[in-house]
Amino acid sequence: xxxxxxxxxxxxxxxxxxxxxxxxxxxxxxxxxxxxxxxxxxxxxxxxxxxxxxxxxxxxxxxxxxxxxxxxxxxxxxxxxxxxxxxxxxxxxxxxxxxxxxxxxxxxxxxxxxxxxxxxxxxxxxxxxxxxxxxxxxxxxxxxxxxxxxxxxxxxxxxxxxxxxxxxxxxxxxxxxxxxxxxxxxxxxxxxxxxxxxxxxxxxxxxxxxxxxxxxxxxxxxxxxxxxxxxxxxxxxxxxxxxxxxxxxxxxxxxxxxxxxxxxxxxxxxxxxxxxxxxxxxxxxxxxxxxxxxxxxxxxxxxxxxxxxxxxxxxxxxxxxxxxxxxxxxxxxxxxxxxxxxxxx
Numbered sequence: 001x002x003x004x005x006x007x008x009x010x011x012x013x014x015x016x017x018x019x020x021x022x023x024x025x026x027x028x029x030x031x032x033x034x035x036x037x038x039x040x041x042x043x044x045x046x047x048x049x050x051x052x053x054x055x056x057x058x059x060x061x062x063x064x065x066x067x068x069x070x071x072x073x074x075x076x077x078x079x080x081x082x083x084x085x086x087x088x089x090x091x092x093x094x095x096x097x098x099x100x101x102x103x104x105x106x107x108x109x110x111x112x113x114x115x116x117x118x119x120x121x122x123x124x125x126x127x128x129x130x131x132x133x134x135x136x137x138x139x140x141x142x143x144x145x146x147x148x149x150x151x152x153x154x155x156x157x158x159x160x161x162x163x164x165x166x167x168x169x170x171x172x173x174x175x176x177x178x179x180x181x182x183x184x185x186x187x188x189x190x191x192x193x194x195x196x197x198x199x200x201x202x203x204x205x206x207x208x209x210x211x212x213x214x215x216x217x218x219x220x221x222x223x224x225x226x227x228x229x230x231x232x233x234x235x236x237x238x239x240x241x242x243x244x245x246x247x248x249x250x251x252x253x254x255x256x257x258x259x260x261x262x263x264x265x266x267x268x269x270x271x272x273x274x275x276x277x278x279x280x281x282x283x284x285x286x287x288x289x290x291x292x293x294x295x296x297x298x299x300x301x302x303x304x305x306x307x308x309x310x311x312x313x314x315x316x317x318x319x320x321x322x323x324x325x326x327x328x329x330x331x332x333x334x335x336x337x338x339x340x341x342x343x344x345x
Contacts, residue, residue: 010091012041018092020049024159024294027053033151040058086110090111124288141289161273170248177236182259197226201230206337253275256275259276303330308330
């Protein structure tokens with residue numbers, strides 16, 4: 001009987017930043033193991049992230065509708081054509097992925113799951129007596145999963161996606177002026193990770209005097225309105241919020257000269273293409289292991305921990321202790337601008 005070709009199923013349903021952080025590890029895997037096939041199962045929206053990867057296939061799983069609940073996950077298991085997989089890599093380790101894994105376990109598949117380091121993260125985010133030490137990065141945690149199933153990889157900092165083609169629709173909006181392209185994504189899922197709009201306004205005002213094209217990213221009606229108001233207010237500013245498909249936004253991001261983002265998904269997307277990515281951290285911190293891939297420590301702008309010693313207050317930035325709503329104000333617009341100029345000039 002012929003030996004089955006190696007084929008790993010990778011499970012990672014959400015969120016966008018965490019999904020994006022799988023990419024450097026998958027690039028390293030396909031480089032190191034030329035005969036290896038990989039299938040990623042995740043939310044349909046994320047499919048364009050994986051399209052450029054060789055021997056990486058994408059299976060769309062709408063776990064809120066089509067594959068909802070235990071019966072839905074069993075349907076997903078069957079539709080995945082489970083007999084083709086030689087190993088299962090659970091990069092999520094949540095109830096959904098554990099239920100899906102259980103079906104493969106009955107088949108005798110080799111299975112490994114991510115160690116999220118919950119105890120260490122709890123020690124880093126507790127209000128007092130913190131163990132303030134950098135933890136293993138999420139990229140390293142993903143790599144450890146593949147090592148457990150027999151595919152060790154080393155990330156050497158060269159695992160980036162190539163630039164993608166810009167279609168006419170995107171090119172027409174951005175224009176042909178000989179300007180550096182700076183992306184700015186000022187929003188995040190939680191208020192503790194959003195740079196104050198009045199400080200952002202100062203940054204945009206100064207940038208409007210420079211030979212840059214400022215491209216504003218965001219989503220949702222409220223964000224679209226805010227970004228459109230900035231685009232109307234300042235020269236060489238354009239908002240792409242709500243204008244393009246996710247695939248078109250990815251292609252645009254791949255052509256940026258630099259990106260300014262919060263601790264959020266857009267920063268991770270830019271880093272996938274090797275774009276210099278400046279990240280503003282509020283009540284979270286890079287020590288938790290979520291810094292964009294391949295970025296220098298100097299590209300992480302941090303709130304002042306002498307003023308706000310409880311930082312990081314939580315893993316996801318959803319806990320803002322009393323008085324910590326001002327943490328972002330300790331990151332001055334001048335410091336942000338100084339780093340932008342270094343990256344662009």
